Amino acid sequence: MLPEGVLINGLTGEVSPGTGKYTKRLSELREIFQDQTELDRLVEVEGDPVVYEVIEYRKEGSDLFFGTTTMEPGKVSGEFFMTRGHFHQRRDMGEVYYTQSGHGVLLLESRKGETKVVRMDPGVCAFIPPDWAHRSINVGSEKLVFVWVCNVDAGHDYGDILKHGMRKIVVDRDGKDTIMNNPHYSL
Ligand code: PA5
Numbered sequence: 001m002l003p004e005g006v007l008i009n010g011l012t013g014e015v016s017p018g019t020g021k022y023t024k025r026l027s028e029l030r031e032i033f034q035d036q037t038e039l040d041r042l043v044e045v046e047g048d049p050v051v052y053e054v055i056e057y058r059k060e061g062s063d064l065f066f067g068t069t070t071m072e073p074g075k076v077s078g079e080f081f082m083t084r085g086h087f088h089q090r091r092d093m094g095e096v097y098y099t100q101s102g103h104g105v106l107l108l109e110s111r112k113g114e115t116k117v118v119r120m121d122p123g124v125c126a127f128i129p130p131d132w133a134h135r136s137i138n139v140g141s142e143k144l145v146f147v148w149v150c151n152v153d154a155g156h157d158y159g160d161i162l163k164h165g166m167r168k169i170v171v172d173r174d175g176k177d178t179i180m181n182n183p184h185y186s187l
């Protein structure tokens, strides 16, 4: 394993060299939005738009890896495009999100049910403590690009958020991103 400089484009999220990537489209995120009828309509009319892309840089044998998440702007019935959201499988491992461009909201939730919001603006480096669920939301009109750094063993646990939702949602109210209680949240 040798040291290396990796070029990250803060406007496009491109990682050179990257070692893997995936894309999430709207149809794959159906369950996490409030208005699924409108989501189905958008998928039909807009040809299943990309909501976000993740590109990673990972080296076999390293304890750390990093990459970018690039989120498109968009809304479903006023609810902004968001990531699935997850806890880490390893409860002792947190993460860092460093916003490069665009504007977002990082929604965080502890196991005890505390909610925190960190604004994702260029230059903000968000500290995500161990065992806090995290979901990023693009509240702007351009791409939201952030760099994340994590332990390779952290793992993703999507189950709880998928089943219960998060306690808060972020919606456009009169042109302003607004944090509201999630009417569909279930314990
Ligand atoms: O590890 C992270 O927290 C990020 O790389 C996310 O996986 C990424 O932003 C996509 O979000 P999610 O995994 O919740 O779909």
Ligand code: NI
Residues within 6 Å of the ligand: 086, 088, 095, 134
């Ligand atoms: Ni994470």
